[in-house]
Amino acid sequence: MTDPFREWDVAYLMGSLSPEDRRAYERHLEVCPPCEHAVRQLAGMTGILSRVPKDWALGTLPDVPSPRVRVLVVAVVVLTGVVVLLLLTHCTW
Numbered sequence: 001m002t003d004p005f006r007e008w009d010v011a012y013l014m015g016s017l018s019p020e021d022r023r024a025y026e027r028h029l030e031v032c033p034p035c036e037h038a039v040r041q042l043a044g045m046t047g048i049l050s051r052v053p054k055d056w057a058l059g060t061l062p063d064v065p066s067p068r069v070r071v072l073v074v075a076v077v078v079l080t081g082v083v084v085l086l087l088l089t090h091c092t093w
């Protein structure tokens with residue numbers, strides 16, 4: 001039987017779950033060691049990422065012609081990081 005909550009960890013940590021889903025997931029975490037472990041692992045990574053100084057992170061971006069493009073570049077970088085986190089935590093190769 002597959003775990004219906006297996007893929008909810010990133011959404012939980014990103015605050016993307018509805019209040020009802022969040023409560024259901026938190027109840028599940030109390031009884032599911034694999035999901036609880038996955039959340040703890042990801043929480044550590046997001047904690048590390050949150051300590052990167054914003055000015056430094058923005059300074060590493062290439063020069064772009066407009067603020068809109070700059071926001072798009074930041075969004076792509078963040079989404080790439082999320083994909084990498086998902087691959088690192090969910091792939092079994």
Ligand SMILES: [Zn+2]
Nearest residue numbers: 003005032035
């Ligand atoms: Zn679970």
